[in-house]
Amino acid sequence: MPQADSTGFADLDALLPRLGALGALDAAALEEAHVALLGRKAGVLMLAARSVATLPLEQRKAYGAAVNALKRRFEDAFAARRDALDVEHRRRTAAGLDLTMPGRGRWIGAVHPVSRVVDEILGIFRELGFSVALGPEVETEWYNFLALNFPPDHPAMEMHDTLYLDLPPSGEAPGGGELLLRTHTSPVQIRTLLASRPPVRVVMPGMVYRKDPFDASHAPGFAQIEGLAVDQGISFVDLKATLAHFARRFFASTTRVRFRPSFFPFTEPSAEMDVECQLCHGAGCAACKHTGWMEIMGCGMVHPNVLANCDVDPERYTGFAFGMGPHRIAMQRYGLCDIRLLYEGDVRFLRQFGPAAGSAR
Amino acid sequence: MNVSLRWLEAFLRRPLDSQDVVEKLAMLGAPVDMVQPLHLDLSPIVVARVLDVAAHPNPKMTRVRMTLVDDGSGEPVAVACGAANVTAGKLYPFARVGTRVPGGKKGPVEIGARSIGGVTSHGMLCSLDELGLGSDSDGIWELAVDAAPGTPLLDIIPLADERLVVDVTPNRADLLCHKGIARELSYAYATPFRLPPIPGAERLDVPPARRAGAEATVGGVRVAIEDTGGCPRFLGAVIRGVTVAPSPDWLRRRLEAAGVRAISNVVDATNYVLLELNQPMHAYDVSRLRGPGIVARRGRAGERVVTLDGTQRAVDEEMVVIADAGGVIGVAGVMGGAESEVRSDTRDVFLECASFAPARIRRARRALGMSTEASYRFERGVDRWAAADALRRGLELLLTLTGGTLAEAPVDLWPAPSHPPRIFLRLSRVAQVLGVELSQHAVEKYLVAIGATVVAKPEDGRLAVDVPGWRPDLVTEIDLVEEVARLHGYDAFPTELRPFRVGALADAPAHVAAGMVRSGLAGLGLLEVSTLPFVREGSNASVRVENPLSAEDAFLRERLLPGLVREAERNWAARTRDVRLFEIGTVFARGGAERPAETTHVAAVLTGAVEPPHWSAATPADSDVWELKGVAERLVALAYPSASIQVEGAAFVARAADGRIVGWAGPLSADAPPWAAPLFGVEVALDPAPRQAPQYHALPTTPSSDRVLALLLPAGATAASVIAALRRAGAPLLETVDVVSDYRGADLPAGTRSVAFRLQFRAADRTLAAGEVDAVEVRLLAALQDMGIRRRGGTAAATGSSGEA
């Protein structure tokens, strides 16, 4: 059994900080504190005062005096704070201040919802050792198609409906040819690999263009984020692990993903990554066409021909690449039904993506 | 590719659940876009036997007869029937009262008990049209099967089907037919597959084709290949004595389920083989061939052909054509000619089954501006080595359906026979790319499943793999690695994060700079927009799109502001008055180089109140030139830190350190409603150079001494020139100069204004004495005197010194 002279006094000392804190409490919190400390039934100090009678005689006097002194100090502090609150309240009421009136506003500024999504995605890949690379929006056929292993005169070329520029072909080396608006950010892979040696780990955001008329789900230009990792020993397992990690960070830690075989000329094996539909969580709904899955990105192991086209030895180095569409992801994330909203400057739409939107008055 | 689930079931000889098939195909790389149920709405229709047929009691109702029908319910029901072919004792499809029939063009019909000429009819005997199965038959559908009355129609006639719309990637030519899809499912379900039998073809014995070089004769038709590059293999056969007629139901249903319209038994037979085996074929009417035979050769300049669609087309030397003595009778692999088309009176048919070079077919169909089922497949690659089997299948069908006979064994022109490629696969490469060690046994199993032959056992860790002819996409080792991964199942690979080396590259400075601009401008209460770079009009320097979506999108923008003005107008149209937008985007201009110059710009537009209204004050002011200048200065500081804002006429320009103009700010004209506030804009190039780190100056340890100078400025004197003069004359003690006020009043001398400046003096090493500051002030006033500027009213506005600004 602990000795009252040691434990009892220590408990009293532990209450001292609360004495100083009383001065910051509002009226409601002050009453709560009063009940806890000086409440008749269970107030800490009242219990301590009652316990004095149970102590051995030689300890009663000193401990009893200490309890009473502390009780008095708390009673004084409570009274002082009550007075102060009362004065303040009367002063405000006298001045006619209604503090529930709205504060002075500032115009809400906001980054675009697609920029938000891009920044968030890039941030996750930065954690995984990727840095950001950029490339031009006007490209040559070589960078956009041939270097990426699109076979000339093959139906794969029709996967992209290309907008060409009314300019003479470029004779630059390497990689001239017809000038066009890039149809994907993948040419930045080529530029990065030509400019630097492995290990390469880059994410490449940017706008891409297709000859696709505007409708609720298509646009002639949209953002894309490309990713590329090339080094010795990079495998399909690394591809899956990296992108699954991304999905769990971007969506939810419990989000399920699946990889399906697919085809892109510049990767092999190629895959499509689906994530569990964020609306129905796999049960199936209209948004996911009742599959329970949402297609998020295309990916795959960098095709040996692409590495060779960039003077990287495909026997020694392997890599993975991926590409995703922030416009589509923004539509899913924010529940937009019409992609055109993302291209219009409607203030009523854009300000919803500002800070503190929807916070309490 | 439209796939019939029933057809697949016939291949696999087991029932299939469409949802399960969809899942399995997705995980094998052939996603299904859509599942369309076919004829499931016929499930309430039953088989019924007509027991008795009698005239309608009303003699005027000559076309309607009253029948007694056994629909299996026990009690015969009275049914009126208007069809002439209704016969007692026969079986017909029957819709009971309360059911729905899908109907033909008129749409679905609800069947009720209804009175016809005073007699009640309880149900309906149905025609094909009423069941939604076609309109080409008169009367009700007499069922040529034996079934108990009351049996659901769908149980005895396999009408119900599900059409899977499979999204086949351009590399997988083999999935453009039912056999190819069945092969994948055969692996997925671990069950063998085989060609479904053709009803009635069991006793046929089609002789194997006779191999020949570049020329042979079959059934009196001379066949030759001249263009062996464009047409490596050509098989043909002649069938005599055909009867061109509609195809039987089973074939029509198969084609319909695959989305192809039935035409006649001859055409349907070729379409069936196309859908089943991916081999396009073409049938010619032998009697319409001119001269002794046909040849596959290059087109000739000036030659023309009327194709099956009735269009006259010019061929060129790069196209492979089929020609007879009279000229071109078909564009090989794309579309046959109308001249030799099989018609209802055709008796003898020449059946072509050939291989064409994919690139040549692609070029031809693009030159002709068309795409057909045949060209789509030849472009992607048709199995050259399976052509003889496909021809045999086609002949079995034709002979069964048309009643014709084979003139003689088919011919097989194949001047340079070859084998599908052999690829060497290293198990070490499989492990390197896939990150998982797979056993040789497993790898072989997967390769066999796709139809490859693993010919040699490895001594040096390599497998020699003969790929199947139907997989033209398998060319190099990595193609086999992908197949191994695909059949192993992508989901079977682990997803553990393994150690990696980080890249050595820093973030692109332009990306970092754009990020700072973005957050800086959002912090100023501006909303980011993102518009597309296409514009309707351009200048001499504009880049033009060669194939724009529309005339509205013919050029690439040179500036961002016009797009932002449009967005301001959009907001006005939505009755929003206060608009503050910015954009970071690419602009394009033709420069000296081959590539157009591509620059990232930052632009902003402002109109309306500078801050939201608040109840505590009057209506806030609208954005004016000072709001613009302030925002422009911040924008330039963010986007092009080394540039500065200068006055240029009624607007501003941003000038880089080297004097180049890199930005503009000023008032903008727009299509504004009368209630709109003035519109201002700023546009600056984004300097892609890395940003300098901020420079720290040690905080002062001595107090400053502040003075306010109210100066009378004559017309033409600018604040900037005064500040510059003050700074020159006040150095080194003058630390800062701020404008405090600008007063114009009648009490001032004519043509002058009074501008007050707050001056802050400081010496780094001592507290300034009042006399020292007085002396500098005298110097300043003297310097200003040369500019015609003097102190207003001569009053000195001195303040005490303090440590704060």
Ligand SMILES: [Zn+2]
């Ligand atoms: Zn869903």
